[in-house]
Amino acid sequence: MTDSPLAPSRPPPETRRNVRWWNAGWFDVLQFTVFVAALLGLAVSGAIGMGYNWQWYRVPEYLVRIVGGELLWGPLARGLLVTLELTGWSVLITLAIGLAAALLRLSDSLSGRFVAKAYVEAVRSTPLLIQVYLFYFVLGPILGLDRFWVGVLALSIFEGAFAGEVIRAGILSVRRGQWEAGASLGLSRRQLYRSVVLPQAVPLMLPPLTGIVISLIRNSAIVSVIAVFDLTTEARNIIAETFLSFEIWITVAVIYLAFTVALSIVAGRLEHHVRA
Amino acid sequence: MERLTPAEPLIELDGVSKWFGAFQVLRDVSLRVAEGERIVICGPSGSGKSTLIRCINRLEEHQEGRVVFAGRELGADTAGLTEVRREIGMVFQEFNLFPHLTVLENCMLGPVRVLGMSPADARERAMEFLGRVRIPEQAGKHPAQLSGGQQQRAAIARSLCMRPRVMLFDEPTSALDPVMIKEVLDVMNDLAESGMTMIVVTHEMGFARTVADRVAFMDEGSIVECLPPDRFFTSPADERTKRFLSQIL
Numbered sequence A: 001m002t003d004s005p006l007a008p009s010r011p012p013p014e015t016r017r018n019v020r021w022w023n024a025g026w027f028d029v030l031q032f033t034v035f036v037a038a039l040l041g042l043a044v045s046g047a048i049g050m051g052y053n054w055q056w057y058r059v060p061e062y063l064v065r066i067v068g069g070e071l072l073w074g075p076l077a078r079g080l081l082v083t084l085e086l087t088g089w090s091v092l093i094t095l096a097i098g099l100a101a102a103l104l105r106l107s108d109s110l111s112g113r114f115v116a117k118a119y120v121e122a123v124r125s126t127p128l129l130i131q132v133y134l135f136y137f138v139l140g141p142i143l144g145l146d147r148f149w150v151g152v153l154a155l156s157i158f159e160g161a162f163a164g165e166v167i168r169a170g171i172l173s174v175r176r177g178q179w180e181a182g183a184s185l186g187l188s189r190r191q192l193y194r195s196v197v198l199p200q201a202v203p204l205m206l207p208p209l210t211g212i213v214i215s216l217i218r219n220s221a222i223v224s225v226i227a228v229f230d231l232t233t234e235a236r237n238i239i240a241e242t243f244l245s246f247e248i249w250i251t252v253a254v255i256y257l258a259f260t261v262a263l264s265i266v267a268g269r270l271e272h273h274v275r276a
Numbered sequence B: 001m002e003r004l005t006p007a008e009p010l011i012e013l014d015g016v017s018k019w020f021g022a023f024q025v026l027r028d029v030s031l032r033v034a035e036g037e038r039i040v041i042c043g044p045s046g047s048g049k050s051t052l053i054r055c056i057n058r059l060e061e062h063q064e065g066r067v068v069f070a071g072r073e074l075g076a077d078t079a080g081l082t083e084v085r086r087e088i089g090m091v092f093q094e095f096n097l098f099p100h101l102t103v104l105e106n107c108m109l110g111p112v113r114v115l116g117m118s119p120a121d122a123r124e125r126a127m128e129f130l131g132r133v134r135i136p137e138q139a140g141k142h143p144a145q146l147s148g149g150q151q152q153r154a155a156i157a158r159s160l161c162m163r164p165r166v167m168l169f170d171e172p173t174s175a176l177d178p179v180m181i182k183e184v185l186d187v188m189n190d191l192a193e194s195g196m197t198m199i200v201v202t203h204e205m206g207f208a209r210t211v212a213d214r215v216a217f218m219d220e221g222s223i224v225e226c227l228p229p230d231r232f233f234t235s236p237a238d239e240r241t242k243r244f245l246s247q248i249l
């Protein structure tokens, strides 16, 4: 008997698959692809109308150059590296903040729940751009952070609120009987989370968390306003010098796209692996 | 583990009352259970049976009265609660096995994490109890691959691996079909014969007759009467008990 109706210790199919498809990373990628395609279409038709002088041959040098048999990374490649670094740190800090916010909101502490709820509401109802400025002009100088870390922190605190909601929903999807069975064995709250609840909740969280990481990559472009030398800033600088605006922006969009698609594929594999 | 004198019960409920909002689930309930004693609790749906036994390991908090386990009163002060809970085994109607772990791992989790046993020792103990509940061959499977009766026996083994001083059962056979009910009741009979203190919420009156030292009847949050089975089934005093028995037998 593999799937007995009398086997309620296995969550019912609805709760197992309660990861909604619009939360899945793939949908984000699709959305983004459509967006980029529309932008491309607009650019091309606009360019034709304007009699734009395409100079694609000039683009590769901004990615990589070979000078005297030596490989030199161009500004776009260096910007991509900064974007990757920014995203990498932000993912780690976002997850830590998200987990803390979720646990706080699920805790018995009244003030803890209030703080977590206030944080989520404040972050969700303020534009990211304003938060970045706030961090740059107010918190940065107070804490003595440089631009890069201001960017990381602003992004993490923004996305952490969303990650917190995802993690909380995942934890709440673990049925009450599981908590009770663990508590009856004498597990502490911490042990319950570690050995019983999170192992069941994490597979459910993975697809929406992938969506958050993808949105992090996209939103990392916003830190260009505080002149972190990320992909978007480098692109703006190149365009200011060369006026290759269409070519460079299209190239940059394709780089972001490639990056998020690659991530979705990795996440899909990971998810498959965790569920198996 | 000190042996208690007969005068000192292992579990004592003294004037316990509990409300869910404005609704009173438990009304001034008192019950003393000596070590080695086996109590069966029955009563109509919604009478508060589950709530009562869940107060014993504080899965539910009572608001009035005292709940004392082995001389330790359970109160709002949660320090020491996990120490009390590790000595109280609990078996649920829905089994509540951990679906992400194998049966063996389900049984090893408590001993390793709570009692600090080495995995090797915990495994040995788990296999011993899986043998006693007669499913040693299922050790490597996940709960979803087991029948309901096998799952419930695995859940019993999981509790026994903590070597508890009392086992609480909340309608352990209500989610099972007849063949599986027998498998589980056989295991519970063995357990009773081994001298385990047991408090069992069940409507299996055959089990109550043969195994229980006392049978308690609950109605509307009160223990109406609590008698040895021969008297409980033949000459109950209260009308409500009589009516309940005529419906269920």
Ligand SMILES: Nc1ncnc2c1ncn2[C@@H]1O[C@H](COP(=O)(O)OP(=O)(O)OP(=O)(O)O)[C@@H](O)[C@H]1O
Residues within 6 Å of the ligand: B020, B025, B043, B044, B045, B046, B047, B048, B049, B050, B051, B052
């Ligand atoms: N968490 C809760 N919040 C509010 N009311 C509750 C809660 N749990 C139980 N109750 C109510 O308390 C009463 C007693 O519930 P309890 O589960 O203890 O009854 P029971 O005797 O075990 O019944 P059953 O035979 O159906 O399992 C019921 O009326 C139930 O609706």
Ligand SMILES: [Mg+2]
Residues within 6 Å of the ligand: B049, B050, B051, B170, B171
């Ligand atoms: Mg009940």
